[in-house]
Amino acid sequence: MAELRTETMTVNMGPQHPSTHGVLRLVLELDGEVIQSVIPTIGYLHTGIEKTAEQKKWQQVIPLVERMDYLGAQSNSLSYALCVEKLLGLEMPERVKNIRVLLAELQRLASHLVWLGTHAMEIGAVSMLFYALRERELLMNINELVAGFRFFPSYFRIGGLREDLPRGFHDAVNAFLERFPAKLDEYEGLLTKNDMFRRRTEGVGVLTEEQALAWGLVGPIARASGSDYDVRKYFPYCGYETYDFTVPTATEGDVFARYRVRVAEMRQSHRIASQAITRITPTGVWACDDPRVVPPPKDKVYTEMEALIQHFLIYSQGFTVPAGDAYVPIEGPRGEHGCYVVSDGTNRPWRVKMRPPSFVAIQALPSIVKGGLIADVVAVIGSTDVVMGDCDR
Amino acid sequence: MDASAVIDTLTPLVPGAEFEAGTSVDFACLYVPVGRLVETCRALRDTPSLRFNVLTEVTAADYLPRNPRFEVVYHLLSIPNRSKLRVKVRVEDGGSVPTVQQVWPSAGWPEREVWDMFGIIVDGHTDLRRLLMPEDWEGHPQRKDYPVQIRKTPQTYEPLEVSEEEFRANLERDRVKRAH
Numbered sequence: 001m002a003e004l005r006t007e008t009m010t011v012n013m014g015p016q017h018p019s020t021h022g023v024l025r026l027v028l029e030l031d032g033e034v035i036q037s038v039i040p041t042i043g044y045l046h047t048g049i050e051k052t053a054e055q056k057k058w059q060q061v062i063p064l065v066e067r068m069d070y071l072g073a074q075s076n077s078l079s080y081a082l083c084v085e086k087l088l089g090l091e092m093p094e095r096v097k098n099i100r101v102l103l104a105e106l107q108r109l110a111s112h113l114v115w116l117g118t119h120a121m122e123i124g125a126v127s128m129l130f131y132a133l134r135e136r137e138l139l140m141n142i143n144e145l146v147a148g149f150r151f152f153p154s155y156f157r158i159g160g161l162r163e164d165l166p167r168g169f170h171d172a173v174n175a176f177l178e179r180f181p182a183k184l185d186e187y188e189g190l191l192t193k194n195d196m197f198r199r200r201t202e203g204v205g206v207l208t209e210e211q212a213l214a215w216g217l218v219g220p221i222a223r224a225s226g227s228d229y230d231v232r233k234y235f236p237y238c239g240y241e242t243y244d245f246t247v248p249t250a251t252e253g254d255v256f257a258r259y260r261v262r263v264a265e266m267r268q269s270h271r272i273a274s275q276a277i278t279r280i281t282p283t284g285v286w287a288c289d290d291p292r293v294v295p296p297p298k299d300k301v302y303t304e305m306e307a308l309i310q311h312f313l314i315y316s317q318g319f320t321v322p323a324g325d326a327y328v329p330i331e332g333p334r335g336e337h338g339c340y341v342v343s344d345g346t347n348r349p350w351r352v353k354m355r356p357p358s359f360v361a362i363q364a365l366p367s368i369v370k371g372g373l374i375a376d377v378v379a380v381i382g383s384t385d386v387v388m389g390d391c392d393r
Numbered sequence: 394m395d396a397s398a399v400i401d402t403l404t405p406l407v408p409g410a411e412f413e414a415g416t417s418v419d420f421a422c423l424y425v426p427v428g429r430l431v432e433t434c435r436a437l438r439d440t441p442s443l444r445f446n447v448l449t450e451v452t453a454a455d456y457l458p459r460n461p462r463f464e465v466v467y468h469l470l471s472i473p474n475r476s477k478l479r480v481k482v483r484v485e486d487g488g489s490v491p492t493v494q495q496v497w498p499s500a501g502w503p504e505r506e507v508w509d510m511f512g513i514i515v516d517g518h519t520d521l522r523r524l525l526m527p528e529d530w531e532g533h534p535q536r537k538d539y540p541v542q543i544r545k546t547p548q549t550y551e552p553l554e555v556s557e558e559e560f561r562a563n564l565e566r567d568r569v570k571r572a573h
Binding site: 042043050052087213214215234324325326329338340342355359360363364392393 | 416417418420448449450454456468470475477497498501503523525526534
């Protein structure tokens with residue numbers, strides 16, 4: 001009998017594979033159906049945002065950075081704005097902080113809803129996507145109400161917010177917050193006790209706490225492995241220390257644990273948002289009181305010479321930021337979302353660098369899926385919740 | 394924990410290394426001599442009073458007219474001690490830094506990105522290839538002397554399978570077909 005020829009097979013997955021969240025390419029080396037090695041290839045969505053940002057004025061960078069992590073757009077601009085405000089030494093009024101917290105939590109909900117829908121769809125529960133996008137649509141409507149833009153609101157500005165809240169904002173947010181918990185129960189009813197879903201996710205892609213931290217996966221992935229690190233608790237920003245919420249954790253470290261942590265996180269986000277909306281008055285202050293950064297109110301521009309000059313200077317030259325560097329992390333939907341900004345004292349940033357949580361997650365992907373099956377790769381990618389725009393920038 | 398406290402703890406652990414506290418507005422910043430980087434990082438990770446167990450980010454900045462030109466920046470996080478630290482290394486043009494992959498595995502891709510974007514060689518890296526730019530790209534885009542707008546002809550490894558004549562013939566045939 002002729003000797004059996006045994007060798008591993010190399011299979012290309014992506015960049016157009018529907019379950020790779022955009023344009024992630026994986027080169028899989030397979031032994032039968034068991035994965036021997038994975039080589040991720042990224043960069044298909046590299047748009048040079050960090051280089052472009054160096055040519056823009058400080059305030060003009062906000063719409064650019066929002067296009068990095070496009071599902072959690074406002075977490076990009078929040079970390080950038082907090083970082084520049086740190087360099088400027090600005091302190092925000094309470095109302096601005098509360099609005100930022102509220103919108104950041106709604107952004108987390110919107111991002112997690114897309115994750116929930118796509119993750120469940122990829123492993124077979126197709127109808128989940130329709131349910132999840134139904135609620136996300138309401139959040140997009142709130143964005144539209146606030147900023148006139150659904151996906152990239154650019155509502156957070158250095159020095160506060162772009163303008164005051166619109167009429168009807170409280171009604172829209174309250175209507176959503178009232179509706180959401182029952183819908184979340186509905187999602188859980190579809191998935192948490194679903195036998196097929198659990199068989200696809202339990203014990204798959206296991207990561208220990210030590211591994212997760214060694215790979216720098218601080219965020220929901222590490223929390224599903226037992227770490228309790230959450231930037232909102234460890235290094236509070238925007239007054240998160242005044243809110244009553246807990247950090248959900250799990251110890252199994254598998255795909256199902258990540259699912260449970262993110263769903264529990266959505267309940268906590270709902271809790272924070274409900275507290276924030278009661279603290280926000282319908283009208284009030286929406287920017288800090290610093291004439292260097294914030295343009296004067298329009299009625300003063302029309303009546304006072306100095307205000308007109310200041311308005312003209314801010315819109316033509318922009319403002320300068322003291323030389324130095326700062327790194328301010330926030331808890332984004334995908335984990336620690338930090339921005340490192342270097343200023344040389346002029347009206348344009350010298351260097352803007354995002355710390356992209358998706359980039360870190362894809363780096364760790366080979367160590368998570370090694371030894372698993374091809375079908376597990378899809379489940380694991382879904383559970384890490386990667387966004388390629390965030391990864392490639 | 395401020396930079397001087399970190400330096401006091403580190404000095405006996407890494408004998409002979411000259412640390413320098415950097416100015417910062419957020420948390421402690423430390424300049425480390427490039428030759429003692431790996432030793433220092435290991436001490437930062439393993440000393441119980443420091444215990445920086447997570448490397449959140451590695452990046453660089455190009456301060457062009459200045460010499461040495463680059464600064465490689467490492468952001469460290471200590472979850473047990475609830476503290477953050479920024480470690481900086483000064484690198485000259487054409488210079489190199491040692492890899493810290495064996496201390497924190499998460500340094501792998503960020504260090505590749507530093508090579509890709511700034512052309513700073515990372516000594517001892519297990520897989521130092523371009524990461525975000527195509528493999529045949531020339532130059533390192535994040536350098537300050539790299540032009541912002543350039544025109545490059547698209548490069549492909551293999552020529553297109555359809556020749557220009559065939560392409561035009563196909564177009565003509567389709568146009569004739571659509572006319573009817």
